[in-house]
Amino acid sequence: MSLDPPSLPAAQPNAEPIAFEGEVALLVDLLKLGTFIGTPMREGVAEPLGLTPTDLRIILALGGEGELAGHDLSEIMGVPPMNVSRALAVLAERGLVEPGRNRSNRRRKPVRLTAAGEVLFAQTVPAMERVGANLFKGVSQRDRDAFRRVAAAVLARIGIWGG
Structure with missing residues (x-):
């Protein structure tokens, strides 16, 4: 799937x-990053550890955030609830x-990493x-730091996105 800018209709x-x-160019670049980062993460992280990309995302979310319910994972990861349920x-x-540990709400069923999951x-x-x-490689520390600051700012805005 290519996220290159679309061409004009074939009639021309x-x-x-x-x-x-x-901002449109920035959004297109973010979409490309979001799409294409999957290959290095799958080939360089998930597969060597015996995980699917969805499994990896769940392990990272639980390891970074702690105990979460399936619907929370679905929202965080942007993955359909059924896919999260199957992976869990x-x-x-x-x-x-x-x-x-929090089992007081029967409808909300949080999960957490086991000791093996933590490893x-x-x-x-x-x-x-x-x-x-x-x-x-080849990206200066200054540019890496700037990228992190911009990513944090965009992530904060996404959190309050109202449409």
Whole structure:
């Protein structure tokens, strides 16, 4: 799937592609990053650890956020609830997640990492360091720091997105 700027309709074969500018160009770049980061994360982190990309995202979310319910994971990850439910069942069978401590609300069923899940979560860090070193090779520390600041600002705005 290509997220390159769309071309004009085929009825105008000599037309130039649309050149995005400003915030639109930034959004297109973010969409591309969001789409294409999946390959290095899958090949460099998930698969070597015996995980699917969805499994990896769950392990990272639980390791970083702590105990979460399936619907929370679905929202955080932008993955359909059924996919999260299936992945949680597989991760539970593998002994990587277990029911959370807060079981007072029967409808909300939080899960957390088991001790084995915590070990696996710790193994994601060196794998992500290798992927990051490869992807950010040649990018100055100053630009990396700026990227993190901009990403944090955008993530904060997404949290209050109202449409």
